[in-house]
Amino acid sequence: MPFGIVDLPEKAKAKVVSKLEKLTEPFPMLHPSWVPHHLAGKIEDVHYVRNFLEPKQVEEFVRIIDKTCDWERMRTRDTQEFGSSGQCPCGRSLMRAALPAWQSTLVDALGTLGVFHPVLFPANSVRLNAYKPGQGILPHLDGPVYFPRAAIISLGSHCIFDFYPRFEEEHPRGFTWDRDKEVPSSPELPAGTRPQLSLLLEPGSLLVFSGDAFVRHRHGIKAVEEDEISKEVKNAKDIGLSVGDSLRRGRRVSLTIRHLLPRCNCSPIF
Numbered sequence: 288m289p290f291g292i293v294d295l296p297e298k299a300k301a302k303v304v305s306k307l308e309k310l311t312e313p314f315p316m317l318h319p320s321w322v323p324h325h326l327a328g329k330i331e332d333v334h335y336v337r338n339f340l341e342p343k344q345v346e347e348f349v350r351i352i353d354k355t356c357d358w359e360r361m362r363t364r365d366t367q368e369f370g371s372s373g374q375c376p377c378g379r380s381l382m383r384a385a386l387p388a389w390q391s392t393l394v395d396a397l398g399t400l401g402v403f404h405p406v407l408f409p410a411n412s413v414r415l416n417a418y419k420p421g422q423g424i425l426p427h428l429d430g431p432v433y434f435p436r437a438a439i440i441s442l443g444s445h446c447i448f449d450f451y452p453r454f455e456e457e458h459p460r461g462f463t464w465d466r467d468k469e470v471p472s473s474p475e476l477p478a479g480t481r482p483q484l485s486l487l488l489e490p491g492s493l494l495v496f497s498g499d500a501f502v503r504h505r506h507g508i509k510a511v512e513e514d515e516i517s518k519e520v521k522n523a524k525d526i527g528l529s530v531g532d533s534l535r536r537g538r539r540v541s542l543t544i545r546h547l548l549p550r551c552n553c554s555p556i557f
């Protein structure tokens with residue numbers, strides 16, 4: 288009789304399962320230069336890089352965006368996604384579209400830094416969001432269509448970016464859009480849920496989050512005109528801010544760079 292996995296002794300079975308689980312972990316950002324940017328805290332796999340772009344580059348990117356973007360105006364923010372266009376022939380995925388040259392430069396830099404795998408998970412999608420003071424994005428998970436992480440470059444104003452506690456039942460299977468909240472759908476958070484980890488995102492900064500931080504902890508930006516520094520703002524001290532300080536927001540523009548997974552064989556997105 289063939290020897291199936293069910294017949295294996297418990298120890299051997301656990302070994303096989305843990306090997307399989309490893310295959311679903313995002314590949315790490317291996318270069319030692321990432322170490323000082325890792326945020327030690329209750330949520331693993333969050334990296335923050337101050338001054339990833341110089342102020343002149345930030346200004347230049349905002350200038351290009353204002354000149355070339357064709358925003359979809361929403362209640363919570365303006366938005367535009369690059370890297371894909373209409374549906375592919377089978378209707379299950381999207382047609383690949385070239386990124387504008389200025390975005391390719393950023394995407395290539397992130398590839399060189401090991402944030403995206405050049406073959407398995409190349410960054411092929413860039414979402415631009417623009418927020419006026421008082422706008423934000425409700426807590427959400429980016430959903431199973433993107434993997435294994437998100438890289439966010441901030442331009443213009445600062446904002447506070449929140450990660451929420453993970454809830455066991457949250458294993459997003461499909462992707463649906465919540466029209467009212469203007470984010471991917473997920474179950475209502477228990478009333479009064481407070482952020483577990485917050486970060487002040489400065490203009491020119493790069494935030495990268497992977498693993499559980501990406502797959503299970505929702506993230507969001509409060510729709511406020513002024514950000515108050517609470518004790519959850521992990522990097523406040525590094526920036527010279529203290530609990531109780533407040534900062535008035537200006538217009539913020541962000542680039543969310545990700546790998547959009549292929550969903551069919553005819554998918555030209557890959």
Ligand SMILES: O=C(O)CCC(=O)C(=O)O
Nearest residue numbers: 414416424429439541543
């Ligand atoms: O603007 C940001 O920093 C966050 C954007 C975001 O979470 C998203 O587009 O999924």
Ligand SMILES: [Fe+2]
Nearest residue numbers: 427428429506
């Ligand atoms: Fe998101």
